[in-house]
Amino acid sequence: MNVLLISMPDVAPIIIHETAIHLPNHGIASIAGNIDEGHNVYLVDLVRKRRSITKYLSKVVKKHDIDLIGLSAMAWQYDTCIKIAKFLKTLAPHLKIVIGGYHATLMAEEIAATKDAGWIDFMIRGEGEEACRRLVNALTGTDEITAIPSLSYKKDGVFIHNPKAENLDLSTLKLPVRDERRLTWGYHVMHSKIELLETSRGCTRACNFCSMKHMYGRTFRTFPIERVIRDIDDIYYKRKTRFIFITDDNIVLDADRVMELCDAIIAQNYTGLKLVVQADCVTMAQNEPMVAKMAEAGFASVFLGIENGYKNNLSSAGKGDIIAHSKKAIENCHKYGMMVIGGLIFGFPDDNEESIAGNYAFFKDINADAAYCQVLTPYPKTGMRKNLLEQGLITNETDYKKYNGLWANVRTHHLDADQLQYQFWYQRQIVLGWWDPSSKVRRQGWAWISIWRFLFKPFLKMRFARIMKKYGWEGRYQLEVARWERMNRFQDLEG
Ligand code: B12
Ligand code: SF4
Numbered sequence: 001m002n003v004l005l006i007s008m009p010d011v012a013p014i015i016i017h018e019t020a021i022h023l024p025n026h027g028i029a030s031i032a033g034n035i036d037e038g039h040n041v042y043l044v045d046l047v048r049k050r051r052s053i054t055k056y057l058s059k060v061v062k063k064h065d066i067d068l069i070g071l072s073a074m075a076w077q078y079d080t081c082i083k084i085a086k087f088l089k090t091l092a093p094h095l096k097i098v099i100g101g102y103h104a105t106l107m108a109e110e111i112a113a114t115k116d117a118g119w120i121d122f123m124i125r126g127e128g129e130e131a132c133r134r135l136v137n138a139l140t141g142t143d144e145i146t147a148i149p150s151l152s153y154k155k156d157g158v159f160i161h162n163p164k165a166e167n168l169d170l171s172t173l174k175l176p177v178r179d180e181r182r183l184t185w186g187y188h189v190m191h192s193k194i195e196l197l198e199t200s201r202g203c204t205r206a207c208n209f210c211s212m213k214h215m216y217g218r219t220f221r222t223f224p225i226e227r228v229i230r231d232i233d234d235i236y237y238k239r240k241t242r243f244i245f246i247t248d249d250n251i252v253l254d255a256d257r258v259m260e261l262c263d264a265i266i267a268q269n270y271t272g273l274k275l276v277v278q279a280d281c282v283t284m285a286q287n288e289p290m291v292a293k294m295a296e297a298g299f300a301s302v303f304l305g306i307e308n309g310y311k312n313n314l315s316s317a318g319k320g321d322i323i324a325h326s327k328k329a330i331e332n333c334h335k336y337g338m339m340v341i342g343g344l345i346f347g348f349p350d351d352n353e354e355s356i357a358g359n360y361a362f363f364k365d366i367n368a369d370a371a372y373c374q375v376l377t378p379y380p381k382t383g384m385r386k387n388l389l390e391q392g393l394i395t396n397e398t399d400y401k402k403y404n405g406l407w408a409n410v411r412t413h414h415l416d417a418d419q420l421q422y423q424f425w426y427q428r429q430i431v432l433g434w435w436d437p438s439s440k441v442r443r444q445g446w447a448w449i450s451i452w453r454f455l456f457k458p459f460l461k462m463r464f465a466r467i468m469k470k471y472g473w474e475g476r477y478q479l480e481v482a483r484w485e486r487m488n489r490f491q492d493l494e495g
Pocket of ligand 2: 202203204205206207210211212249250280305
């Protein structure tokens with residue numbers, strides 16, 4: 001059987017311009033690595049084909065004589081996912097289509113009840129490796145569709161949902177696919193080649209805006225360290241890539257294991273290896289020796305979930321008062337030369353103009369190196385969504401295309417959604433201003449940082465000065481919003 005796994009073309013410029021970062025999707029790569037021998041599997045990341053989706057897919061489906069297509073989508077990419085499913089079914093009605101990823105996992109029953117279901121043959125909820133492996137076998141007659149946990153399939157045109165599978169034993173998983181079966185290429189962050197890697201799955205913390213617990217429950221599982229090293233070897237020696245984004249939700253939940261993992265990486269003597277990962281502030285603040293060891297192993301940057309500088313907002317996010325921890329975590333990272341990308345969330349129920357400005361000022365004060373700013377998003381099935389619904393604060397309940405952290409889908413007690421959207425953008429310009437990379441950031445990538453400092457920034461400053469003169473803040477904002485609106489509209493999928 002010939003299988004094609006596809007990730008969506010939609011992008012969200014939450015941290016840098018959307019053209020500056022193109023990552024492969026790790027979910028489909030891991031599923032591909034676990035399909036049984038005897039089948040052919042190919043991968044396509046449509047972020048690399050944003051301008052020619054239908055033409056490109058028509059070519060690939062024909063050339064590789066595809067039988068089964070797997071589509072991966074988060075909530076905000078689901079709209080595109082269904083348009084692609086519709087296009088593919090119209091192109092080749094014999095194709096079987098399976099969807100998976102966050103939206104299918106969270107919303108399988110709701111999807112089954114809509115007309116979208118007409119374009120899909122199967123859904124896989126939760127982890128996909130085992131269910132997809134068995135689905136491929138079932139479609140070739142060596143397994144039974146009714147017996148595959150987490151699979152939703154159709155009987156007489158109606159979806160039946162098999163019971164959910166147990167979480168997988170990660171030690172049984174084979175390595176993800178990063179070879180020539182990946183048909184798209186050119187993955188980079190600001191022109192540095194990058195690959196993705198997993199060392200663990202899940203998180204036991206309780207942030208109520210996070211979708212995680214629906215994927216794995218509140219659990220934390222780790223891959224064997226020997227397997228992680230084999231995976232890094234694959235990236236380092238075979239893909240000749242030095243920059244690795246670790247997809248773990250919260251790698252530091254087990255500090256002793258992080259130490260062990262770092263020792264194993266250090267023992268490999270990789271030259272120039274740069275690792276980027278997400279971690280929580282509390283653990284990074286309380287474990288300085290672990291932070292030191294991470295830096296020694298090549299962890300160059302870390303995403304810290306700082307979220308907010310106000311206790312009441314942290315509390316409505318299901319987080320404790322982590323303000324002191326955020327500061328200490330950043331201090332620890334900086335002490336050992338690690339760059340900090342701080343995650344901030346705006347639009348909590350009590351937020352007003354002043355607190356939004358205050359949160360940006362807090363960010364400036366704690367000295368993180370780059371900001372990852374989002375508007376609070378009521379992702380389906382989260383505790384946060386339930387709370388906001390009860391308070392009548394969700395202004396867009398159904399158009400999930402806007403659920404990517406860029407758009408205000410909520411209002412606060414003081415700002416309507418349009419005002420929140422504007423303040424989120426405007427205060428950033430006023431309080432944070434132009435990004436001025438710290439010396440730590442400059443050391444990480446002097447070439448692209450120099451391009452930013454000496455070419456792009458002066459050019460953009462001039463351009464924005466002209467726009468401001470002509471249209472003022474409001475006009476400049478409208479231009480920006482129009483750009484966001486256009487960003488994930490794909491002409492060839494419309495109509
Ligand atoms: C790494 C990561 C990122 C990375 C890059 C990921 C990438 N390659 O594009 C960065 C930091 C850039 C990022 C950005 C964003 N992310 Co993100 N990210 C993650 C994270 C932590 C890990 C994803 C991952 O690779 N996991 C490992 C792989 C193996 O697991 P997986 O992707 O879930 O795939 C498995 C299953 O889902 C399933 N599956 C997946 N696809 C398919 C397809 C088929 C056919 C089948 C059968 C099964 C299947 O099987 C896979 C294997 O078990 C997740 C949380 C999480 N743990 O998943 C959030 C997460 C996916 N991100 C999320 C979001 C919203 C975003 C952003 C929009 C903004 C934001 N809020 O951060 C941006 C958008 C990025 C863009 N494309 O422009 C949300 C999605 C929420 C939702 N309900 O849709 C998540 C769940 C985090 C959360 N807040 O809850 N992200
Ligand atoms: S620490 Fe991160 S992964 Fe864990 S629950 Fe909070 S947001 Fe989700």
